[in-house]
Amino acid sequence: MTDHFDTDVLVVGAGPAGAILSDVLARQGIRVTLAERAATAERSFRGETVAALSVKIMEDLGYGDRLKQAGYLPLEGIAFRENGRTLLSADYSRFPIGQLPIDMPQPQLLGVAIEAARSAPSFSFLSGTQFLSLIEEDGVVKGAMLRRSGGEPYELRARLTVGCDGRFSRMRKLSGLEAKITPMERDFLWFKLPRPENWQHTSQLVARGDRHLVILPTWPDLLRVGYNVPKGGFRDQREQGITLFQDSVAALDPRLADLVRTHIRGWDDVTLLDIFTAEMEQWSRDGLLLIGDSAHTVTPVLGQGVNLAIQDAVSFAPAIYQALADSTDVIPASALQAVIAKRRSHKAMITKFQRMQEGNLAQGTRFGTFLRRLKMRLLNHSPVKYKVLDRMMNAPHALRQAPEYRAMLERLAPIGAPVDAADGFAPVAPAHQNFREEVRTNAA
Numbered sequence: 001m002t003d004h005f006d007t008d009v010l011v012v013g014a015g016p017a018g019a020i021l022s023d024v025l026a027r028q029g030i031r032v033t034l035a036e037r038a039a040t041a042e043r044s045f046r047g048e049t050v051a052a053l054s055v056k057i058m059e060d061l062g063y064g065d066r067l068k069q070a071g072y073l074p075l076e077g078i079a080f081r082e083n084g085r086t087l088l089s090a091d092y093s094r095f096p097i098g099q100l101p102i103d104m105p106q107p108q109l110l111g112v113a114i115e116a117a118r119s120a121p122s123f124s125f126l127s128g129t130q131f132l133s134l135i136e137e138d139g140v141v142k143g144a145m146l147r148r149s150g151g152e153p154y155e156l157r158a159r160l161t162v163g164c165d166g167r168f169s170r171m172r173k174l175s176g177l178e179a180k181i182t183p184m185e186r187d188f189l190w191f192k193l194p195r196p197e198n199w200q201h202t203s204q205l206v207a208r209g210d211r212h213l214v215i216l217p218t219w220p221d222l223l224r225v226g227y228n229v230p231k232g233g234f235r236d237q238r239e240q241g242i243t244l245f246q247d248s249v250a251a252l253d254p255r256l257a258d259l260v261r262t263h264i265r266g267w268d269d270v271t272l273l274d275i276f277t278a279e280m281e282q283w284s285r286d287g288l289l290l291i292g293d294s295a296h297t298v299t300p301v302l303g304q305g306v307n308l309a310i311q312d313a314v315s316f317a318p319a320i321y322q323a324l325a326d327s328t329d330v331i332p333a334s335a336l337q338a339v340i341a342k343r344r345s346h347k348a349m350i351t352k353f354q355r356m357q358e359g360n361l362a363q364g365t366r367f368g369t370f371l372r373r374l375k376m377r378l379l380n381h382s383p384v385k386y387k388v389l390d391r392m393m394n395a396p397h398a399l400r401q402a403p404e405y406r407a408m409l410e411r412l413a414p415i416g417a418p419v420d421a422a423d424g425f426a427p428v429a430p431a432h433q434n435f436r437e438e439v440r441t442n443a444a
């Protein structure tokens with residue numbers, strides 16, 4: 001007896017990884033169901049920096065004008081400051097990629113991707129719907145149990161279930177796949193401030209001893225600020241009171257003194273980011289794949305979380321498309337291994353650099369901070385400065401030239417008028433009738 005599947009691909013989690021994967025699959029005629037726990041896209045503290053390569057990818061996907069309408073801030077450069085002096089700076093316009101990174105709040109970015117997906121008749125969006133558990137038969141994943149808020153659990157059977165459910169991924173925990181979780185020595189407290197007029201559109205890292213601030217201008221007129229505390233130190237910070245917190249930020253960067261005292265009035269204005277890395281040898285089982293933060297949580301250094309999520313989505317989409325075309329059954333883990341190997345190796349390079357940077361920033365002794373300043377100055381005057389930073393921020397350079405990526409873009413239907421699909425559980429739209437035939441014709 002052949003299996004019944006409600007959808008081809010069930011994507012869990014509508015962050016950048018899940019929303020963009022759903023869109024690129026649905027606009028190729030694949031039946032996609034996207035389940036997101038939250039009922040609205042409100043999420044004020046998430047990664048908002050989109051690296052230049054990901055901006056180019058989103059343009060390739062046809063988002064260009066829609067991103068402009070939604071609003072974003074092009075970033076002009078990056079700077080490292082210590083004791084009031086700029087020790088390292090780079091101008092983004094000098095990177096060979098020829099594209100500035102942008103800062104864009106996630107609700108806007110996700111809105112663009114989900115609206116694009118909605119224009120495909122084979123897409124269903126289940127907002128306010130939680131993933132509960134996996135459906136497994138003979139060791140093969142065949143979908144998931146979901147529950148709409150306030151409703152009863154129900155089954156949704158799929159040929160591939162993709163976990164894009166973020167850094168605390170439930171699917172990762174239930175998958176049986178092993179994850180190595182490494183806590184970093186420090187956590188981050190995020191808050192937003194109005195951006196003063198004439199503030200440069202550069203990402204700044206301001207250090208003093210073993211404390212630092214990350215200051216990121218974001219759209220429309222804000223600064224996103226991260227302040228590091230020792231691991232688990234948020235509780236101490238709260239006990240010491242908000243005034244001491246304001247004073248600590250002001251001492252690190254006096255330019256923020258008035259702003260932080262005026263606008264950060266209580267702990268509701270501050271969000272904790274528990275910093276850890278998650279590494280997995282294997283991201284897939286038969287019928288299951290993990291991507292984005294659920295497969296590889298990174299630290300905030302150089303703002304790579306959103307970038308990696310977007311890269312994952314467009315890297316896996318061609319392999320998923322092909323595997324769906326090759327059979328009518330569940331996608332086997334073997335069909336995804338080549339992409340996993342490439343993505344793992346890229347992520348490992350990012351994590352190695354981030355750990356080194358984290359080690360540099362955690363230096364508190366006189367000798368340690370002296371060494372850090374020396375390294376920053378040396379890199380600043382080094383002829384390889386742009387090469388090093390470009391490798392960390394804009395790799396893998398070959399991604400957009402890969403034949404499977406170009407072929408995917410050729411297949412992608414242009415974003416049409418939005419389909420007025422109601423949120424909530426609805427019968428899965430029928431598959432694009434000609435999907436399998438088209439694949440065969442194209443492959444011939």
Ligand SMILES: Cc1cc2nc3c(=O)[nH]c(=O)nc-3n(C[C@H](O)[C@H](O)[C@H](O)COP(=O)(O)OP(=O)(O)OC[C@H]3O[C@@H](n4cnc5c(N)ncnc54)[C@H](O)[C@@H]3O)c2cc1C
Nearest residue numbers: 013015016017037046047130131165166292293303304305
């Ligand atoms: C406070 C904070 C600050 C950050 N700052 C930065 C930064 O400055 N730079 C940077 O690069 N990165 C930053 N990040 C990380 C960045 O946001 C992520 O790397 C990026 O969003 C990963 O995308 P994703 O799609 O993999 O997962 P996410 O964006 O985390 O999306 C996961 C989605 O899954 C949904 N979900 C979770 N569980 C379930 C479930 N059981 N059922 C259904 N849906 C579920 C969630 O609601 C969410 O919408 C920050 C993260 C946080 C939390």
